[in-house]
Structure formats: structure tokens, C-alpha cells
Amino acid sequence: MKKEDCIFCKIINKEIPSTIVYEDDEVIAFEDINPIAPVHVLIIPKEHIEMVTELNEENSKFLPKIYLVANKIAEIKGIKEKGFRIIVNCGEDGGQEVHHIHFHLIGGKKLPVNVL
């Protein structure tokens, strides 16, 4: 998929609206439009990388930032103490619908063993 057609690139470029909870020059985080828990935020790199299998030595330097941002958001949302889950779906069998790599930060309730 070309990045011109990518819904998350459009969110990054503010071409479509979203509720942004964190942004810097490397990553952006916004509320999932269809939350499955009281807290459901998507954290994504600004670079259009389609999925986990597209990661390589050069384009993966943002990865630690994802977890630091997740911590920050968990603190802001008040779920740092109780915990949360970070999920990355990859490809068809992984249930990935949007082909711009994203990290689901989910929490605010006791999560079932099988979620997403």
C-alpha cells in the first residue's frame, strides 16, 4: 500500500482528524476510533512502515521510543500502577487491518486473556 493512501499517514499529516495524546518528531499517539477498553491508544512511528516484517536495521530506531511513550501515556491516563497491554498485529493471520505499523496501548480494566 502506498503511503498516500494510508489512513494513519493522513492522521500524521492532520488530513483527517484524530484525538492526539502525544506527538514528537518521530512518533505520534492518538485515541483508537473504536476502543475496546477504557484506554485504547495507538502509538505509531511517523515513517510509513507497513508492518513488523518490514522492520530493518535502519528503520527500527524508533522502537524504544514507543515503549517510553507508552509509559508516559499510561501515567497521563492513570493506568501505570494497575498495568496495561501493548499489542502489535502483523499481517493477515495477525489480524492487522491498517498497514502502517502501530502499537495498541490498552488498559483501564482487567483484560481478558484473549483480547484482539
Ligand code: 5GP
Ligand atoms: P489493527 O487491527 O490493524 O491492529 O488495528 C487498527 C486499529 O485502527 C483498530 O483498532 C481501529 O479501530 C483503528 N482505526 C482504524 N481507522 C481509524 C481512524 O481513522 N482513526 C482512528 N483514530 N483509529 C482508527
Ligand code: ZN
Ligand atoms: Zn502510513
